[in-house]
Amino acid sequence: MIGIFFTLACSVVAAFYFICNDFFSIRGDVFVFWRSVLATMMMLPLVPFLNWDYEPAFFLLAAGAALFAAAGDMLTFNASRVYSSSAIARVSQFRNVILFCLWPLIVTGYWDRLSSNLYILFGSFFLIVATAVVMFKMRKNAVGMKVIFASLPIIFCIGVSDIFFTLGIGQTSSWNMMIVIAIVFSSVMSVASGGWLLGYRAIGRPVDIFHGKWLKAGIINGALFIGVVVLKGFALSYLENPGLFGAMLAVYTLWLYLLHKYWMKREDHSDPRLGFVLVICSIALGILSAYIPK
Numbered sequence: 001m002i003g004i005f006f007t008l009a010c011s012v013v014a015a016f017y018f019i020c021n022d023f024f025s026i027r028g029d030v031f032v033f034w035r036s037v038l039a040t041m042m043m044l045p046l047v048p049f050l051n052w053d054y055e056p057a058f059f060l061l062a063a064g065a066a067l068f069a070a071a072g073d074m075l076t077f078n079a080s081r082v083y084s085s086s087a088i089a090r091v092s093q094f095r096n097v098i099l100f101c102l103w104p105l106i107v108t109g110y111w112d113r114l115s116s117n118l119y120i121l122f123g124s125f126f127l128i129v130a131t132a133v134v135m136f137k138m139r140k141n142a143v144g145m146k147v148i149f150a151s152l153p154i155i156f157c158i159g160v161s162d163i164f165f166t167l168g169i170g171q172t173s174s175w176n177m178m179i180v181i182a183i184v185f186s187s188v189m190s191v192a193s194g195g196w197l198l199g200y201r202a203i204g205r206p207v208d209i210f211h212g213k214w215l216k217a218g219i220i221n222g223a224l225f226i227g228v229v230v231l232k233g234f235a236l237s238y239l240e241n242p243g244l245f246g247a248m249l250a251v252y253t254l255w256l257y258l259l260h261k262y263w264m265k266r267e268d269h270s271d272p273r274l275g276f277v278l279v280i281c282s283i284a285l286g287i288l289s290a291y292i293p294k
Contacts, residue, residue: 003238004286007248010231015255017224024217028077034218036189039225043183061168062181065161066188072157079150090136091151095159100128100243113293131247131281138274162242173237178230248282
């Protein structure tokens with residue numbers, strides 16, 4: 001049940017995290033760069049007080065997760081400039097179905113534990129598919145084959161990132177571990193996004209990284225980024241399967257609808273009734289996951 005708490009808490013922070021650039025309207029890769037750099041700077045004073053005594057595999061997996069997450073973010077922002085961002089987000093949610101089915105092939109013994117109760121197995125699979133379909137239908141805008149093909153590399157990168165992240169933390173968690181992971185994530189993403197921007201300069205298309213309210217945007221979204229990583233780490237340590245976490249996290253789309261409509265006073269064409277169905281599916285998934293043998 002603790003997994004439900006951390007996942008729903010993460011979904012709330014994620015909603016503010018995703019809506020942040022609606023206020024600042026900064027170019028996506030520049031936004032990712034400052035978010036990562038300033039998040040790293042905010043956590044630097046904690047470095048001497050943290051325990052860094054972890055296996056090398058832990059740092060490699062965390063760095064790999066961050067690298068693929070950075071690539072996924074860049075691909076998402078690029079695709080969103082061409083297609084609807086909501087369409088890309090909706091198609092990408094189908095990765096949770098893939099992750100749920102793939103996880104038993106990655107973790108030895110997980111299939112035996114999951115299949116020990118067929119009601120839990122089929123109930124979880126049904127709810128994960130249901131969340132993907134509900135989120136897909138929540139917004140009414142066209143999704144063609146071009147959007148689907150544009151979403152495939154995003155599904156791959158974010159999916160691999162979630163796998164590395166989950167394998168890195170295992171089923172143990174502590175505040176120390178989560179802050180260490182957040183520092184590794186922000187540092188690697190700073191380098192990756194910085195390299196991306198330098199690549200534009202190298203081909204003669206330099207990007208203005210000091211455009212708009214970059215400092216304010218970076219500080220606010222950097223703090224939210226830390227919150228998302230820490231809460232995600234705790235949630236995954238209890239839920240174990242990243243497909244379960246991703247499906248439950250989809251609740252953030254309902255919070256986004258509420259934020260757009262009542263805070264920003266902006267029309268959002270999402271169907272709130274389907275958003276509440278997402279909440280019910282998410283809570284049901286959390287309850288079922290508590291009965292998967294450890």
